[in-house]
Amino acid sequence: MATRISKTPQSPTQKADKKRIEVLKAAGKCFRKTGFHQTSMQQICAETGLGPGAVYRYFTGKEAIIEAMVEDERRQTRAMLIQMRDAESIQQALSNTTRLFAERYRAGGDASLMTEVYAEGMRSKRVGTVLRKIEAEWIMGLTNLLRIAQARGQMDASLDAAQTALFLTGMWDGMVIRQHFHAHDDQHALPAFFEMMIARLLTRESKPEKPGKAAAATQANTAAPANEAREPAEAADLRQLSLI
Incomplete structure (x- = not known):
């Protein structure tokens, strides 16, 4: 005798999420066809195959969608x-x-x-x-x-x-x-x-003019502090990015 494999029953939350996604897909299809303002909630209900009461259970209107x-x-x-x-x-x-x-x-x-x-x-x-x-x-x-x-x-x-x-x-x-x-x-x-x-x-980097001796000396004196300042800035950016 063949063994019947029973499906795991969906919880009420899972069923609600599935219906909600179906409404969003149907609404998206309507919006693509006729635009947001030309689409009525009745059209969205017809596209989903659900009654108005069922659709409004998940969304209060088009703006909520x-x-x-x-x-x-x-x-x-x-x-x-x-x-x-x-x-x-x-x-x-x-x-x-x-x-x-x-x-x-x-x-x-x-x-x-x-x-x-x-x-x-x-x-x-x-x-x-x-x-x-x-x-x-x-x-x-x-x-x-x-x-x-x-x-x-x-x-x-x-x-x-x-x-x-x-x-x-x-x-x-x-x-x-x-x-x-x-x-x-x-x-x-x-x-x-x-x-x-x-x-x-x-x-792309612009080609700078060749600096004179004085400018070269100034660059040499300021290079180290600039590099030191860059490291904490990079660390801060990495910390911010880790929050994403």
């Missing part, structure tokens, strides 16, 4: 920062991140969903507050990584790390939107070009 999507984005960005921290070099970390952004938003209309979420964050104070928190965490984490790379000599030390973090993030956001409108092109060409340009940006 957007907030949950933003929180999911927060978890993913934290995971991405940890991956970047564990890379062999900043160049490798940024190269991997470029590919991750490209692959994540290439299919399924996620680029359009991303723009819907950010647009709503500009309209809604409630959603905007959550988005700004995620943005601050992401930029701080990336800035710390860049500063550590500068201290290790892996990156042009003359660049402002915080502004570079903002610039890189803007490049990645722009890349995922551009590849949506150029989907017929080689899907690897644009990310590869971005990788190359980022590497050039971070390693």
Whole structure:
């Protein structure tokens, strides 16, 4: 006689989490099709196959659904920062991140969903507050990584790390939107070009004028204190990064 393998029963919390994820997926599908404001809660209910009462049990409305999507984005960005921290070099970390952004938003209309979420964050104070928190965490984490790379000599030390973090993030956001409108092109060409340009940006150093004897002496006298000051700064950045 065949032995029946019984499935482990799900707890009420696990069932609720599963339903919640199903509602988020259905809502995301609707938002991609018609946009956030054109989508009604009735459409989301129809997409899930659940009644309004069941959907409202998990989310009070569309704004709450957007907030949950933003929180999911927060978890993913934290995971991405940890991956970047564990890379062999900043160049490798940024190269991997470029590919991750490209692959994540290439299919399924996620680029359009991303723009819907950010647009709503500009309209809604409630959603905007959550988005700004995620943005601050992401930029701080990336800035710390860049500063550590500068201290290790892996990156042009003359660049402002915080502004570079903002610039890189803007490049990645722009890349995922551009590849949506150029989907017929080689899907690897644009990310590869971005990788190359980022590497050039971070390693480019201007050629200084040859210092005279007096300037050379001044540099020799100030080199040791500068190096000593850099070590505690790097240690502080590492401590901050460990909190991520």
